[in-house]
Amino acid sequence: MRLRVCHLYPDLLNLYGDRGNVLIICRRAAWRGIRVELDAVSLNDRVRFAGYDLIFLGGGADLEQGLVSRDLEKKGPFLVEAAEAGVVILSICGGYQLLGRYYRARDGAVLPGVGLFDLYTEAGGKRLKGNVLLRLAPELQTEIRQIYGRGGAGPPSTLVGFENHSGRTFLGGSVRPLGRVLRGCGNNGEDCSEGVWYKNAFGTYLHGPFLAKNPHFADLLLRRALARRCGEVPLAPLDDTLELHAHDVMKKRLQKGFIRVR
Numbered sequence: 001m002r003l004r005v006c007h008l009y010p011d012l013l014n015l016y017g018d019r020g021n022v023l024i025i026c027r028r029a030a031w032r033g034i035r036v037e038l039d040a041v042s043l044n045d046r047v048r049f050a051g052y053d054l055i056f057l058g059g060g061a062d063l064e065q066g067l068v069s070r071d072l073e074k075k076g077p078f079l080v081e082a083a084e085a086g087v088v089i090l091s092i093c094g095g096y097q098l099l100g101r102y103y104r105a106r107d108g109a110v111l112p113g114v115g116l117f118d119l120y121t122e123a124g125g126k127r128l129k130g131n132v133l134l135r136l137a138p139e140l141q142t143e144i145r146q147i148y149g150r151g152g153a154g155p156p157s158t159l160v161g162f163e164n165h166s167g168r169t170f171l172g173g174s175v176r177p178l179g180r181v182l183r184g185c186g187n188n189g190e191d192c193s194e195g196v197w198y199k200n201a202f203g204t205y206l207h208g209p210f211l212a213k214n215p216h217f218a219d220l221l222l223r224r225a226l227a228r229r230c231g232e233v234p235l236a237p238l239d240d241t242l243e244l245h246a247h248d249v250m251k252k253r254l255q256k257g258f259i260r261v262r
Helices: 020-029 060-084 094-098 138-148 215-230 241-255
Strands: 002-008 037-042 054-057 090-092 102-104 109-113 119-136 157-169 178-184 196-198 201-204
Touching: 002 020, 002 215, 020 037, 020 054, 020 215, 054 060, 054 094, 060 090, 060 094, 060 109, 060 178, 060 215, 090 094, 090 215, 094 157, 094 201, 119 138, 119 241, 157 178, 157 241, 178 241
Parallel strands: 002 037, 002 054, 054 090, 090 201, 102 119
Antiparallel strands: 102 109, 119 157, 119 178, 196 201
C-alpha cells in the first residue's frame, strides 16, 4: 500500500512546528508498512490536488498568509475539487482560515479564501491563546472507536492542543465543528465550537504537532486516506502508551484548572 501526501506551503505556513503533523502522519503510516510519497508544494507550483490522498496546510504570520492567499486564487478551485472528491485535508490556524470564505483584518483589509469551508474569520482585539481541551464531535468519536475495536479503556473522546490566534471564526450551516471546547477559547471564544469538519476536510486552531498527543485523531485521518485509495483497510495497532499518557496528563491538568486557559 502507498499514500500520496502533499505538504502545501511548507516554507510559508509552519508556525509553532505545524510541520510535525506531517512527520507524524508519515511515521505512523511507515510503522504499518505503508509507503508514503511526500511532495512539498508552494507558490506558483502547478499541482493536481485530486491525485493526493492527504493534504496538509499549516498556519503562518500575516505576511505569509497574504502571499498564500494570492497564490490560492489560482490553486483554490483545484483544492475545492479535491475536497469534494474526498481527499483528506488537515488545515491549521491561518491555513484553516484561508480555506474559508474570507479573513477580515483589523484594518478592514480582506483576504479572500477559497470557500472550501462555509465559514468566515474576523480579526479580534485580543489574542486567544493557551492550552485547549475539546470533546470530539460524536460521529468522529464513533469512527475512532471502530478503528480501535472493543476492549481496554478505549481511545480518548477528546483532543488536547495549544491555540494562539486573533481571528474569530464563525461557521456556516453546511459545516460542523470538529468538537466542543471544554477548556480554552476555540473558534471565536463565544460559542464553544472548535475547528471545522466537512467531508474529509478538517480545520483547527490547535497549533504545532498536535497529532503527537492525539494519535487517535492521526489514525482517523490515515484510515480515511487509505479508504479512498484502497477501500476499507484495518489499521494495525501501534503502541501509543507514551502518546496517550501525554494526552491524559494535559487533559487532567486542564480539567483540574492547573493551567490557566485564558
